[in-house]
Amino acid sequence: MGHTIRDVAREAAVSVASVSRVLNGTARVNPDTRARIMAVAERLGYVPHAGARSLSIARTHAIGVVLPDLHGEFFSELVRGMDREASRRGLQLLLSNMHADVEQASHALRAMRGRVDGLVIMAPHLDSVTLLKALPRTTPAVLINCRAEDDGHPALRLDNAAGVEAMVRHLVDSGRCDIVHIAGPEGNLDADERAAAFSAAMARLAPGREIQIIPGDFSEEAGEAAAHQILARARPVDAIFAANDMMAIGCLMALREAGIDVPGRIAVAGFDDVPVARYLALTTMRVRMAEIGAQAIARLAASMDQRPTEASVALHTPELIVRATTALPRNQTNSAGERNT
Amino acid sequence: MGHTIRDVAREAAVSVASVSRVLNGTARVNPDTRARIMAVAERLGYVPHAGARSLSIARTHAIGVVLPDLHGEFFSELVRGMDREASRRGLQLLLSNMHADVEQASHALRAMRGRVDGLVIMAPHLDSVTLLKALPRTTPAVLINCRAEDDGHPALRLDNAAGVEAMVRHLVDSGRCDIVHIAGPEGNLDADERAAAFSAAMARLAPGREIQIIPGDFSEEAGEAAAHQILARARPVDAIFAANDMMAIGCLMALREAGIDVPGRIAVAGFDDVPVARYLALTTMRVRMAEIGAQAIARLAASMDQRPTEASVALHTPELIVRATTALPRNQTNSAGERNT
DNA sequence: TTGTAAGCGTTATCAC
DNA sequence: GTGATAACGCTTACAA
Numbered sequence: 001m002g003h004t005i006r007d008v009a010r011e012a013a014v015s016v017a018s019v020s021r022v023l024n025g026t027a028r029v030n031p032d033t034r035a036r037i038m039a040v041a042e043r044l045g046y047v048p049h050a051g052a053r054s055l056s057i058a059r060t061h062a063i064g065v066v067l068p069d070l071h072g073e074f075f076s077e078l079v080r081g082m083d084r085e086a087s088r089r090g091l092q093l094l095l096s097n098m099h100a101d102v103e104q105a106s107h108a109l110r111a112m113r114g115r116v117d118g119l120v121i122m123a124p125h126l127d128s129v130t131l132l133k134a135l136p137r138t139t140p141a142v143l144i145n146c147r148a149e150d151d152g153h154p155a156l157r158l159d160n161a162a163g164v165e166a167m168v169r170h171l172v173d174s175g176r177c178d179i180v181h182i183a184g185p186e187g188n189l190d191a192d193e194r195a196a197a198f199s200a201a202m203a204r205l206a207p208g209r210e211i212q213i214i215p216g217d218f219s220e221e222a223g224e225a226a227a228h229q230i231l232a233r234a235r236p237v238d239a240i241f242a243a244n245d246m247m248a249i250g251c252l253m254a255l256r257e258a259g260i261d262v263p264g265r266i267a268v269a270g271f272d273d274v275p276v277a278r279y280l281a282l283t284t285m286r287v288r289m290a291e292i293g294a295q296a297i298a299r300l301a302a303s304m305d306q307r308p309t310e311a312s313v314a315l316h317t318p319e320l321i322v323r324a325t326t327a328l329p330r331n332q333t334n335s336a337g338e339r340n341t
Numbered sequence: 342m343g344h345t346i347r348d349v350a351r352e353a354a355v356s357v358a359s360v361s362r363v364l365n366g367t368a369r370v371n372p373d374t375r376a377r378i379m380a381v382a383e384r385l386g387y388v389p390h391a392g393a394r395s396l397s398i399a400r401t402h403a404i405g406v407v408l409p410d411l412h413g414e415f416f417s418e419l420v421r422g423m424d425r426e427a428s429r430r431g432l433q434l435l436l437s438n439m440h441a442d443v444e445q446a447s448h449a450l451r452a453m454r455g456r457v458d459g460l461v462i463m464a465p466h467l468d469s470v471t472l473l474k475a476l477p478r479t480t481p482a483v484l485i486n487c488r489a490e491d492d493g494h495p496a497l498r499l500d501n502a503a504g505v506e507a508m509v510r511h512l513v514d515s516g517r518c519d520i521v522h523i524a525g526p527e528g529n530l531d532a533d534e535r536a537a538a539f540s541a542a543m544a545r546l547a548p549g550r551e552i553q554i555i556p557g558d559f560s561e562e563a564g565e566a567a568a569h570q571i572l573a574r575a576r577p578v579d580a581i582f583a584a585n586d587m588m589a590i591g592c593l594m595a596l597r598e599a600g601i602d603v604p605g606r607i608a609v610a611g612f613d614d615v616p617v618a619r620y621l622a623l624t625t626m627r628v629r630m631a632e633i634g635a636q637a638i639a640r641l642a643a644s645m646d647q648r649p650t651e652a653s654v655a656l657h658t659p660e661l662i663v664r665a666t667t668a669l670p671r672n673q674t675n676s677a678g679e680r681n682t
Numbered sequence: 683t684t685g686t687a688a689g690c691g692t693t694a695t696c697a698c
Numbered sequence: 699g700t701g702a703t704a705a706c707g708c709t710t711a712c713a714a
Contacts, residue, residue: 016692026693
């Protein structure tokens, strides 16, 4: 099963040490022997055994990525961003899906010991304290959107509060105060933060209005269902702010089907700015997932190379993207098309 | 940096062999010592070093995935499918991006030696012969959409010819014979196959009509550009068939902006059925990327466990998804909405 | 049932 | 310059 360094050494009539030196360029070796070794390696089609090498030098040049079953585009964007940054740095990504329970998650983490130099962990739905016990305290790790009982690990967090506030402000500014929020799955960090921020923002920006929150689960279907529920009841609604784009889209489809004028009668907004949002002209909060992924890798790399970096928490602030689904009513229109704020 | 099996052995006053046996359940050991060992391991927070273990047992339980910089949704879907299947089987995925040139690609492959039990390689843009020389002939590998100079590796291929033919037939059946094809980047296997199949299908299904092909690169912008080019010239066109969805979407946007009636005056069709396609009601050929990814893992797992499997090539046939952008003209309508064939 | 020791394929520290 | 050889952390005959 593949040649070893010893095969090369034997064929070239040298010691394994010399072969290693040549292949890694770690020390001077006589040009002649060097050439001979290269030739043999080439002829034998020798490929070094990275696993053994890692064991020896105690460095794998790989970083472990532990993600939950992510909804839709998120996975894609996040991993793409990481992958880009990782391959720029000559690092490989060891992916491991972490399913719902902490059990499997910590198993996944343990399985990484000795295979990676660091970890990127995203677990918006789990108790990170339990989780972190599973990982050797020596392994550098950066946390993305974990419930941060600030435990000393560098972390990346989404500023959900700021995002939600910006959106509520936008809606209120355009004259819509009866806003209903469709929440994400309970227990999910982002969902919870967004719902809480919604209540807070409403209390501040539209005092006196009822705070309406409908439960959801981040799925398109939940958005549809919520739309139907909203249409069926009597309370006034002039805007729907879903906790993520997919639910907003479900809403949009349901409203369109019901013949409701959007944004004329009801405005609709989402959160995330997934690619589809642009095509459907959905107003939303843009979250640059790829950038967050790349940043995670960058910070991890830093804390792997140099001295342990500051355990700071970097906050990513979403950006308001105004599109047609919340366009201003005709008589108030002061700008057209897409506008960033 | 983390405890070793020896630490546990020492603390528990047993040999490393016993610790190993207990932790792997590979042999009977006295319940008492067993308990003692477990306790110590727990207390020390011992996590086995997977790298060392792999070296010893010559099995990594990881599979390497080498992909090009994939366009859009593809990456997402493919990796998601693989990830799903891999984690079902307790396998980890070692991701490595392969950039344009064969040099980097083969480097990426070599870096996997000793870290994975098998490889999934996708390289629609490279010469797989050169590529495959880089990998130890002993490592099991499955190829996805590689130019298959059938070299003995199990492979997964897309039946582009069948897909293109189905679409051309659909267009012709709905009375559109002046079809222009927007091709993908030259050198890309799928792009080339689709363009060739287009010519063939036209010759067969719309004999006598000019075979019009406009070059593109799979990007939305290319689709827009092509649309403008088409509108600017005199030749009659009643349908545009883009080599992928993103270009079809670019087209769609450009036509919409130009006030062209779709599908009334010009029908538009794509290829891939990316998620956005449904929302834009784009007729397309559905390619189940996630399924292909999962299948790749499944086949790889098979050829890793058992005897070397047959080197067959599995063909994935895309499915025609008819949506509004190619709906039949009013007077011929015989079905409504979305329809699968 | 338990322990000793020889690998697994590298790298790195010594001598020479 | 080059070559033995001891790690690296684990598994697994083979003995005891």
